[in-house]
Amino acid sequence: MQKKWVRGALFASAAAVLATAFHLGATPAARAAEPYKAPRTADGKTDLNGVWQAVNTANWDLQEHVARTGLVVALGAVGAEPGGLGVVEGGEIPYLPEAAAKKKANFENRLTDDPEIKCYLPGVPRATYMPYPFQIVQTSKDILIAYEYAGAMRTIEMTKTPANPADSWMGHSAGHWEGDTLVIDVTGQNDQTWFDRAGDFHSDALHVVERYTPMSPDALMYEATIEDPKVYSRPWKISMPLYRRLEKNAQITEFRCVAFVEELLYGKFRKQAGK
Amino acid sequence: MKRQLVTSMGSLSIAIAAALLAPASAAEQGGAVPRLADGHPDLQGVWDYRTITPMQRPLELGTKAFFASDEEAAAWERTENLRQNRDAEDSEAGGETHQPGDAAFGPKGSVPQGWAGAGGGVAGRAAYNEFWWDRGNKIVGTKRTSLIVDPPDGRYPAMTPEGQKMADLIAAGRNDTNLGRPHADSYEDRPLAERCILGFNSGPPMTPGAYNNNVELFQAPGYVAIVNEMIHDTRIVPLDGRPHGHVPLWRGDSRGHWEGDTLVVDTINFKRETSFPNSGANLHLVEKFTRTDADTLMYEFTIDDPSVWTRPFTAVVPMRKSDQPIYEYACHEGNYAMASILAGARAAEKAAEAKPSK
Numbered sequence: 001m002q003k004k005w006v007r008g009a010l011f012a013s014a015a016a017v018l019a020t021a022f023h024l025g026a027t028p029a030a031r032a033a034e035p036y037k038a039p040r041t042a043d044g045k046t047d048l049n050g051v052w053q054a055v056n057t058a059n060w061d062l063q064e065h066v067a068r069t070g071l072v073v074a075l076g077a078v079g080a081e082p083g084g085l086g087v088v089e090g091g092e093i094p095y096l097p098e099a100a101a102k103k104k105a106n107f108e109n110r111l112t113d114d115p116e117i118k119c120y121l122p123g124v125p126r127a128t129y130m131p132y133p134f135q136i137v138q139t140s141k142d143i144l145i146a147y148e149y150a151g152a153m154r155t156i157e158m159t160k161t162p163a164n165p166a167d168s169w170m171g172h173s174a175g176h177w178e179g180d181t182l183v184i185d186v187t188g189q190n191d192q193t194w195f196d197r198a199g200d201f202h203s204d205a206l207h208v209v210e211r212y213t214p215m216s217p218d219a220l221m222y223e224a225t226i227e228d229p230k231v232y233s234r235p236w237k238i239s240m241p242l243y244r245r246l247e248k249n250a251q252i253t254e255f256r257c258v259a260f261v262e263e264l265l266y267g268k269f270r271k272q273a274g275k
Numbered sequence: 276m277k278r279q280l281v282t283s284m285g286s287l288s289i290a291i292a293a294a295l296l297a298p299a300s301a302a303e304q305g306g307a308v309p310r311l312a313d314g315h316p317d318l319q320g321v322w323d324y325r326t327i328t329p330m331q332r333p334l335e336l337g338t339k340a341f342f343a344s345d346e347e348a349a350a351w352e353r354t355e356n357l358r359q360n361r362d363a364e365d366s367e368a369g370g371e372t373h374q375p376g377d378a379a380f381g382p383k384g385s386v387p388q389g390w391a392g393a394g395g396g397v398a399g400r401a402a403y404n405e406f407w408w409d410r411g412n413k414i415v416g417t418k419r420t421s422l423i424v425d426p427p428d429g430r431y432p433a434m435t436p437e438g439q440k441m442a443d444l445i446a447a448g449r450n451d452t453n454l455g456r457p458h459a460d461s462y463e464d465r466p467l468a469e470r471c472i473l474g475f476n477s478g479p480p481m482t483p484g485a486y487n488n489n490v491e492l493f494q495a496p497g498y499v500a501i502v503n504e505m506i507h508d509t510r511i512v513p514l515d516g517r518p519h520g521h522v523p524l525w526r527g528d529s530r531g532h533w534e535g536d537t538l539v540v541d542t543i544n545f546k547r548e549t550s551f552p553n554s555g556a557n558l559h560l561v562e563k564f565t566r567t568d569a570d571t572l573m574y575e576f577t578i579d580d581p582s583v584w585t586r587p588f589t590a591v592v593p594m595r596k597s598d599q600p601i602y603e604y605a606c607h608e609g610n611y612a613m614a615s616i617l618a619g620a621r622a623a624e625k626a627a628e629a630k631p632s633k
Binding site: 041049119121141151160164165192251256267 | 312319461462493495498502508509520522526600601605607613618621
């Protein structure tokens with residue numbers, strides 16, 4: 001009960017902060033009438049080119065969460081998990097009863113079972129809000145999104161949209177424009193990825209619709225609607241701003257984590273000294 | 276792209292026949308080079324760089340830089356395809372029959388450099404049969420006998436003493452048959468391609484290999500992105516004149532610019548281990564991409580690593596436009612082979628211990 005009360009209070013204060021922010025932002029009446037107009041590419045599309053990054057704790061836990069002790073004692077404060085207000089609309093992920101039990105088990109086993117621990121490709125939407133930048137390379141045809149984490153990438157097909165012949169880690173992305181917004185329909189993802197380090201998961205029936213909408217020259221609003229009838233009782237949605245990396249020499253660099261997890265995965269097969 | 280292999284099996288002979296009928300007129304038929312709004316050539320799309328033409332001119336071809344006629348080229352191509360046919364494997368000679376290029380490449384049963392990570396094997400145990408292989412089966416349209424165009428002999432230049440010492444060490448480890456199996460004390464004994472750290476054919480530089488010889492190019496203002504099928508390797512190359520960084524990277528640090536209609540990508544800051552056999556941290560790589568017609572992208576690369584070779588050398592790999600999509604190659608996620616190789620080596624040691632000594 002105590003925990004629930006704390007959570008409730010946190011949520012209430014968060015709501016208050018949001019309400020205040022909204023109120024202040026909305027004060028000049030003209031604001032709402034003039035939505036931000038993003039710069040255009042040579043072919044007249046919204047220009048999303050750039051290096052972007054989420055600045056939140058969604059990768060720790062999509063839902064509202066308090067800061068907590070980390071799982072590796074030796075890492076102390078470095079390994080502690082920061083708290084966050086959550087990015088799920090309405091606060092809760094609508095798990096079916098059995099799925100809720102699996103999520104709980106995932107959370108308990110997260111030190112060994114989170115695919116991020118093994119440097120596996122992150123899937124969508126997790127790739128977007130991992131603590132690494134990603135780059136949008138927008139051409140007059142397709143759009144490439146390249147992520148720093150694990151060298152993950154995907155091509156957003158803007159012209160031809162046949163489904164992939166088999167499920168994959170990053171799925172199949174078919175994009176189209178709705179006004180200023182890039183809408184991406186993501187299907188064909190396998191059931192091996194998680195949404196966060198807290199064990200939030202999905203099945204191979206996952207269907208994600210992402211929306212990237214410019215808010216200002218240096219921020220995009222990112223929304224993802226998540227549907228999976230095998231795991232959730234209804235579709236649900238996350239949203240967060242993405243920020244442009246403004247460093248003059250901004251670029252995604254190399255995070256080839258395979259080399260960082262080989263000892264973890266294969267160290268047990270190492271030839272022992274003297275044998 | 277693997278599926279392409281299955282569907283194209285039947286049409287393979289027809290395709291070869293068609294190529295033989297009119298190889299010289301292919302360029303004229305290719306059509307004009309498309310351009311982007313900014314006036315630069317449009318290099319975008321999926322490019323296929325399979326070919327059976329080897330990196331080095333086979334020793335038995337001597338001073339022959341080009342096949343003299345279509346007939347001679349076709350005959351060599353036919354023989355080479357038969358020689359590399361993995362279904363015709365000689366269980367004694369093993370992988371040796373499958374090596375690209377000259378027949379006398381290495382000691383019997385050895386695995387040539389750069390090939391081991393592509394499912395090569397030791398004698399009698401070559402990994403994968405022909406079904407899983409998707410190497411090139413045609414020689415390059417220029418009828419050149421090697422991808423290396425300079426030095427004029429089509430071979431790697433002489434090595435420096437330091438380079439030779441390192442190459443010998445690497446080769447000794449690879450060709451050591453004392454164990455009766457490859458070295459596998461730990462994952463560190465295995466090649467970068469097997470470890471899913473670098474693709475065996477994705478470079479940089481890109482070199483035709485066993486399968487998935489595909490690359491997709493993207494062009495946005497100020498950038499070109501080079502995305503290889505193996506192993507979803509993506510290089511985003513700035514074209515804005517910014518200087519190179521200083522941090523060593525697995526695929527080096529690339530900067531690009533246009534020289535007329537040619538995209539030039541300059542790469543330094545490699546790690547000690549690179550994708551190109553025997554090259555190292557001092558590698559300076561220059562790649563040139565020129566779209567010569569609607570269907571052809573000429574890819575030229577120059578390797579300059581003064582600590583390894585006594586002079587730079589240059590290779591040209593023609594790439595053909597593909598209308599097929601590239602599917603995800605999730606290498607590390609499915610790398611069950613690594614655990615199996617290491618566990619197998621430990622099991623072999625245990626079995627050897629259990630045997631009574633003679």
